[in-house]
Amino acid sequence: xxxxxxxxxxxxxxxxxxxxxxLDLTYRCNxxxxxxYLDHDDHGEMTTAEIKRLLEEMADAGVFILTLSGGExxxxxxxxEILEHARKLMFCVKLKTNAVLIREREAKRLKxxxxxxxxxxxxxxxxEVHDAITLLPGSxxxxxxxxxxxxxxxxxxxxxxxxxxxNMEDYPSLRALAAEMGAECTIDPTITPMMNGDRAPLSLGxxxxxxxxxxxxxxxxxxxxxxCAIPAKAGEDDLEATPCSxxxxxxxxxxxxxxxxxxxxxxxTGNVRRQRFVDIWRHSDQMKEVRSIRLKDLPTCSHCTHVAxxxxxxxxAFMEGNMRGPSTQDCEKSFARTGAPSANMLAKRxxxxxxxxxxxxxxxxxxxxx
Amino acid sequence: xxxLYVARDPRVAARSLDGEMMIMSGxxxxxxxxxxxxxxLWQAADGITPLEEIVDQKICADFExxxxxxLEDAEALARDLAAHEILKISxxxxxxxxxxxxx
Numbered sequence: 001x002x003x004x005x006x007x008x009x010x011x012x013x014x015x016x017x018x019x020x021x022x023l024d025l026t027y028r029c030n031x032x033x034x035x036x037y038l039d040h041d042d043h044g045e046m047t048t049a050e051i052k053r054l055l056e057e058m059a060d061a062g063v064f065i066l067t068l069s070g071g072e073x074x075x076x077x078x079x080x081e082i083l084e085h086a087r088k089l090m091f092c093v094k095l096k097t098n099a100v101l102i103r104e105r106e107a108k109r110l111k112x113x114x115x116x117x118x119x120x121x122x123x124x125x126x127x128e129v130h131d132a133i134t135l136l137p138g139s140x141x142x143x144x145x146x147x148x149x150x151x152x153x154x155x156x157x158x159x160x161x162x163x164x165x166x167n168m169e170d171y172p173s174l175r176a177l178a179a180e181m182g183a184e185c186t187i188d189p190t191i192t193p194m195m196n197g198d199r200a201p202l203s204l205g206x207x208x209x210x211x212x213x214x215x216x217x218x219x220x221x222x223x224x225x226x227x228c229a230i231p232a233k234a235g236e237d238d239l240e241a242t243p244c245s246x247x248x249x250x251x252x253x254x255x256x257x258x259x260x261x262x263x264x265x266x267x268x269t270g271n272v273r274r275q276r277f278v279d280i281w282r283h284s285d286q287m288k289e290v291r292s293i294r295l296k297d298l299p300t301c302s303h304c305t306h307v308a309x310x311x312x313x314x315x316x317a318f319m320e321g322n323m324r325g326p327s328t329q330d331c332e333k334s335f336a337r338t339g340a341p342s343a344n345m346l347a348k349r350x351x352x353x354x355x356x357x358x359x360x361x362x363x364x365x366x367x368x369x370x
Numbered sequence: 371x372x373x374l375y376v377a378r379d380p381r382v383a384a385r386s387l388d389g390e391m392m393i394m395s396g397x398x399x400x401x402x403x404x405x406x407x408x409x410x411l412w413q414a415a416d417g418i419t420p421l422e423e424i425v426d427q428k429i430c431a432d433f434e435x436x437x438x439x440x441l442e443d444a445e446a447l448a449r450d451l452a453a454h455e456i457l458k459i460s461x462x463x464x465x466x467x468x469x470x471x472x473x
Contacts, residue, residue, distance in 0.1 A: 004401050008392055015388055064385040064392055092383030092394045114381035114396045156399065 012249045013242075017062035018281050020250040022263050025051070025082065026071040027255055031098050031134040033121075035164055035201045037192045038071065045255040048078040050273065052085045054253070057277040059089040069096035069263075071255070080109055087113045095119065096160070099146035100139055107146070111153040118150055119158040119186075123166070125173040133166055147181055157183040163214065164191060164204040172219075189214065190329065192264055193319050205329070211336040230340045231309050238308040239296035246314060247290035251281065261290045265315025267323065290314070293324060300326050304343035306334040376424070376448050376457050377417030377464040384412075397455045407433065408447055415457055417464030421448060 001009070012019040026045055027038045046054065058066070066086055073079055074097060086093050095110070099120045102110075110118065120143055123133045127140035134140075150157050159178045161171060171187050178185035189206050193199045206214070214220065221227040242248055246262035253259050257272040259280045269287045270280030281287060293314070296302050301312060304326075311334070316327035326344035334342050341349075378384070381396025391404040391412055404412055407429060414424045421444055429440045451457040458464055 002401060004403065008387065008401070008403065011387060017387060019387075059385070062385060062387060064383065064387075064394075090382070090384045114383075116383065116394065116399055 009245070009249055012062070013245075015062075016282065018058070018249060018251055019063065020065040020067070020245065021058055021063045022067040022069060022250070022252045023051075023054075024069050024071060024253070024255050024263070025073050025076050025079070028075050029070060029072040029098075030075060030100055031072065031136045031139060033134050034166070035133070035162060035191050035204050037194045037201060039195065040071065043256060045076075046257050046273070048081055050257065051078075051082050054257070054272050054277060055082075055086055055089055055091070057272070059091065061278040061281060064092055065094065066091040067094045067096060072101070073097050074099075074101035074106070080113075083110075083113050083115070087115075092116050096121075098134070098139065098143055099150075100136070100142045102146035102149065104149060107149040107153045107155070110150065111155055115155070117156040117158055119160045120147055120183075121162070122147075122159045122174065122178075123161060123164075124170040125177045126170060129167050129170060133164075144181075147183055151182050157181070159183050159185045161185060161187050162191070163187055163189040163206050165206065166204070168206045168210050168214075171214075172217075175219075187214075187220065189333070190313075190316075192316070195266055197319065202329075208332055208336050211333065215333075215337045228337050228339075230338045231306060234295075234308040239294065239302060241295050241308075242291075243293060243295060243298075243312060243314045247287050251287075253277075259284075261287065262315050264313055265290075265318055265323075267315075267318055290323065298324050298326075300343050300347060305340050306331075306338070306342055310334050310342075373461060374421040374445060374448065375417055375419075375460050375463050376411070376415040376421055376452075377460075378412065378415050379455055379458055382456055393456055395454055395456060400454070402454065402456065408451075411444055411447060412451070412457070415448075417458070421445060 009019060026042070027040055028042055029040050073095060076082070083093065093115045094117050095115055096119045099118070122130060122143055124130045130140040131137055147157050159174065161174055163171060175185045189211055191201050191205045193202060215228060216224050218224050246265050251259055251261055252263040253272065259269050259272060259277070260266055261269065267286050267290070269284040272280065295307055301307050301310070304310065310330055312330045313327045314323050316329055317323055317325045320328060326342065328344065331342035331344045335345060379396060383394040385392050386409070389406055389409065391409045393402045393404065394400070395402070410428045411424060414428050422441055425437070425441050425444045429435065429444065430437050448457055448459050452459045
């Protein structure tokens with residue numbers, strides 16, 4: 001993050017301005033990714049008029065960066081009408097898509113509308129691996145064709161790669177492919193539970209020994225020694241920090257108008273069909289609660305070695321049962337990175353019952369047992 | 371000095387934060403912030419009102435500043451912002467396409 005952007009974010013936080021909103025336009029999708037956390041049925045998406053009104057409310061509330069995602073945004077027939085309205089309101093618009101439905105006409109229009117970037121999910125440089133994850137035959141070719149078209153039109157393209165067991169060996173070659181196409185490439189090892197709480201997708205997560213190797217790839221993390229070092233003891237200032245931007249300068253709006261602190265933080269705070277966006281942002285009790293939490297308030301994590309530089313996600317912690325609790329996935333990441341167990345891991349070890357009990361049975365009992 | 375017209379570049383993203391504009395360049399996503407007076411100029415840049423009229427109506431009317439100095443500063447600022455492709459400048463009125471709404 002640039003120094004100027006840091007200043008802007010700090011100012012927005014002080015003024016309680018939602019600088020950054022992630023809006024999912026739909027949960028419908030033309031792919032069926034094996035790790036996806038969404039239910040793809042339409043349970044009553046906001047209409048075009050409702051979304052346009054919401055965009056106006058968000059602009060008035062000070063939202064600057066608008067990420068439009070899904071589901072697959074291009075399955076909405078009114079996508080360009082929404083985009084035109086968003087750009088008229090001068091949002092910095094970022095798109096997340098699988099790009100399968102982007103052709104010449106769409107690429108040209110996105111360039112005309114000056115969207116800031118288009119993030120496209122690609123899971124491997126190997127078509128068979130990518131298509132086995134999206135469960136849409138031919139999706140690799142169509143997505144890559146779209147990337148080339150978007151680049152031809154001068155758009156900024158970011159390949160978003162989620163690491164999982166199926167593709168964990170492929171990221172170096174995918175990064176090379178991205179570089180060849182002039183696209184950026186991000187890698188994220190976070191697999192999220194389903195929105196209904198089903199944790200089955202977590203079984204696809206990269207095992208800790210493989211994650212350890214990823215964190216020691218200098219081409220990804222820069223200075224490995226520094227990145228993997230056990231952090232210095234947290235100071236008072238560190239503990240006064242907020243856990244992340246969720247609810248502070250960022251929030252998430254679902255296709256049904258529900259507002260949450262973040263796309264990974266399913267704590268309902270209000271609905272824009274019944275309330276003004278700014279009222280939810282400023283006055284919802286749930287937003288206020290999220291906003292009140294400092295690292296020093298986390299009962300387990302505040303005592304953890306990793307507290308000052310952990311990637312702890314309060315949303316994942318919430319999905320584990322307590323927004324002030326640890327996020328086990330992030331504990332595992334910190335452990336894979338540094339080799340130092342988190343306070344949560346140590347507490348679990350202490351609490352674990354000793355399952356193997358070897359005890360001599362009295363001779364009489366032994367005879368009965370036999 | 372010939373008349374100068376200024377218009378907001380339709381490719382930028384922009385929002386007011388506590389009276390100061392945050393502007394992201396449409397060319398390379400560079401972020402800029404404008405101070406209060408630069409923000410006034412940027413918000414008034416409709417492509418139709420000449421720069422000197424903007425300076426008279428929006429700057430000199432509200433700030434204790436000499437007109438010639440204000441005009442010189444405004445023109446320098448406009449050219450600087452144009453170099454970053456945040457503003458368009460011309461000696462003719464500029465018809466805006468997709469002109470954004472400043473909020």
